[in-house]
Amino acid sequence: MQTALADFIKNSPDGPIADKILRACVHCGFCTATCPTYQLLGDELDGPRGRIYQIKQLFEGAAPTHSMQVHLDRCLTCRSCETTCPSGVTYHTLLDLGREHLEKLQPRPLSQRIFRATLRTVFATPKRFGPLLAMARLARPMLPRKLRNKVLPTPRRIAEPTQQTERTMLVLDGCVQPALAPQINQSMRRILAHLKINLVTVNPGSCCGALPHHLSDSEKAREMAKANIDAWMPWVEKGAEAIVVTASGCGAQVKDYPSLLAHDTAYLEKAKKIAALAKDPVEILAAEDLSQLPLTPSSELTAVHTPCTLQHALKLNGHIETVMQQLGYNLTTVAEGHLCCGSAGTYALTQPELSQQLRTKKLAALSVNKPARIVTANIGCLSHLQDGEAPPVIHWVDLLEQDLA
Numbered sequence: 001m002q003t004a005l006a007d008f009i010k011n012s013p014d015g016p017i018a019d020k021i022l023r024a025c026v027h028c029g030f031c032t033a034t035c036p037t038y039q040l041l042g043d044e045l046d047g048p049r050g051r052i053y054q055i056k057q058l059f060e061g062a063a064p065t066h067s068m069q070v071h072l073d074r075c076l077t078c079r080s081c082e083t084t085c086p087s088g089v090t091y092h093t094l095l096d097l098g099r100e101h102l103e104k105l106q107p108r109p110l111s112q113r114i115f116r117a118t119l120r121t122v123f124a125t126p127k128r129f130g131p132l133l134a135m136a137r138l139a140r141p142m143l144p145r146k147l148r149n150k151v152l153p154t155p156r157r158i159a160e161p162t163q164q165t166e167r168t169m170l171v172l173d174g175c176v177q178p179a180l181a182p183q184i185n186q187s188m189r190r191i192l193a194h195l196k197i198n199l200v201t202v203n204p205g206s207c208c209g210a211l212p213h214h215l216s217d218s219e220k221a222r223e224m225a226k227a228n229i230d231a232w233m234p235w236v237e238k239g240a241e242a243i244v245v246t247a248s249g250c251g252a253q254v255k256d257y258p259s260l261l262a263h264d265t266a267y268l269e270k271a272k273k274i275a276a277l278a279k280d281p282v283e284i285l286a287a288e289d290l291s292q293l294p295l296t297p298s299s300e301l302t303a304v305h306t307p308c309t310l311q312h313a314l315k316l317n318g319h320i321e322t323v324m325q326q327l328g329y330n331l332t333t334v335a336e337g338h339l340c341c342g343s344a345g346t347y348a349l350t351q352p353e354l355s356q357q358l359r360t361k362k363l364a365a366l367s368v369n370k371p372a373r374i375v376t377a378n379i380g381c382l383s384h385l386q387d388g389e390a391p392p393v394i395h396w397v398d399l400l401e402q403d404l405a
């Protein structure tokens with residue numbers, strides 16, 4: 001579509017990026033049909049095409065409004081629209097720019113600023129989140145059911161493998177995952193040890209930056225990305241083969257480091273190198289000889305919930321199913337797998353009603369054939385979908401580890 005950007009963006013480094021994306025959109029509206037918020041609300045302004053149009057208006061000099069903020073806030077950043085778009089519009093990059101500029105141009109009410117700052121400082125900081133979670137676990141039996149399900153029980157501890165091998169991969173520790181579900185990275189470490197690969201954590205408690213990024217604090221997200229790059233680069237130069245990211249939401253963020261640091265000449269090349277090495281567990285395991293694993297797959301029915309970040313951002317839809325079927329797992333089909341579960345970073349807290357509606361639909365779709373469990377690949381979806389009555393939700397590498405001899 002035609003653009004006429006206002007000087008404030010046209011003359012900034014973001015100008016050419018925004019212009020290119022806006023021009024790529026032909027306004028066809030195909031994306032609208034697969035947008036979860038459009039499906040729920042039926043409002044063009046709550047679909048991708050409408051959001052693109054609002055960002056275009058903003059970048060062309062229209063006055064920022066509270067209404068724009070509401071519609072952009074409601075976006076899950078699930079990127080389902082990008083999978084559908086025939087013109088290759090990188091919607092999420094435009095949304096990031098729109099949100100970042102709107103945040104500066106349209107100040108939020110004080111209550112929202114405090115709430116969002118609290119989310120950023122608590123969830124992205126393990127030193128704060130860990131003790132809070134420990135207290136919540138103590139109080140767990142007394143909590144109302146809804147809240148109790150969010151507080152995952154104290155996890156099992158998996159012993160560290162002792163053998164050392166020549167092959168090394170790094171792993172992102174993450175911010176909430178080490179406290180909520182440390183067994184996920186421990187499971188990956190044990191599986192890789194069977195494949196004669198060391199999995200090393202070089203920066204404990206490191207956040208990928210997705211949490212502040214989702215809350216429009218791109219500066220904090222850049223700071224976190226650079227800290228990770230600084231920690232990983234020496235190991236990469238020494239021959240680390242990959243950076244394993246066991247939460248697909250974090251994996252999508254690390255893959256996006258070049259875009260996040262596009263204007264940083266000191267970091268851009270390093271960001272590209274790190275992004276190329278960032279791998280989801282399914283990419284790592286699909287490339288190895290899994291017959292080496294002493295694994296007896298559970299025969300019980302399992303449903304796979306593929307997070308949006310795995311399918312729409314990392315483009316790995318169906319890969320978990322392929323690996324699990326090769327290993328002998330008994331999987332059930334799941335309808336409407338392309339739709340978001342409503343977790344989406346902090347979305348469950350910032351947009352609780354929409355998030356709950358999506359969660360209810362997703363759990364119903366996953367539970368149709370009464371699986372014994374649901375497996376997924378992202379800590380956010382895992383804790384969001386946890387429910388006292390529906391099948392338990394675990395990370396798929398956690399299931400593999402449980403089935404190892």
Ligand code: SF4
Pocket residue numbers: 024025026027028029030031032048049052081084085086087088089091
């Ligand atoms: S984003 Fe893609 S699918 Fe959506 S309106 Fe634009 S060109 Fe069409």
Ligand code: SF4
Pocket residue numbers: 034035036037038046047048051074075076077078079080081082091
């Ligand atoms: S990212 Fe998801 S919620 Fe946002 S516009 Fe695209 S499809 Fe809709």
